[in-house]
Amino acid sequence: MTDIVMKNIGTSVVIVDTGCANITSVFCAFERLGARVAVSRDAAMIQSADKVIIPGVGTAAQAMANIQERNLTQVLQNLTQPTLGICLGMQLMTDFSAEGNVPCLGLIPGQVLPLESQGLRLPHMGWNTLNKAAGKEQHPVLHGLTTEDYVYFVHSFAVAPSEFMLASCDYGSRFAAIIGKGNYLGMQFHPERSSNTGRKLLQNFLALTATDLA
Secondary structure, three states, X not given: OOOOOOOOOOOEEEEEOOOOOOHHHHHHHHHHOOOEEEEEOOHHHHHXXXXXXXXXXXXXXXXXXXXXXXXXXXXXXXXXXOEEEEOHHHHHOOOEEOOOOEEOOOOOOOEEEEOOOOOXXXXXXXXXXXXXXXXXXXXXXXXXXXXXXXEEEEEOEEEOOOOOEEEEXXXXXXXXXXXXXXXXXXXXXXXXXXXXXXXXXXXXXXXXXXXXXX
């Protein structure tokens, strides 16, 4: 699914064609919010977008191989506009993934490790709540989020908590559910599948400017 023609008026959003699944559902979620959406592996198109999405369902090793094959590593590492990684896309933003022992993009410091579920069924699949990290409660991407809001997860690996964690989730142990550094943000769950809460978070992301994230 490459170079889909942009539709609708509003913010331009380019979803990076990582060769992974779930791109269509992400495309439709942003289209419903009125964004002009495209899926592309073209560097110039990615760099010129108002917002960039790094999606992903699959393995870190395969996704990183696809990114490298498409000569997109440095492109993604040098973006200045708000950029959101979703699920595996968030994991690819970190330094390293233990899923295949693969170096990642290094956009947000952190490591992806096997989820310590303490006997709970893996993968962590289904609805769960989030807790804003101390001191990060006012981050604009979290606007309107409460501990009563549920989001949808599907994963067996997770980013370890760190100073870059904006919100956490508990499933046997605590892990980072939303991370951020500068213009780069990541969500471990699937906002495009998370009903009204996901819609709210994606709206928050669309409203961000580079100044908000400075």
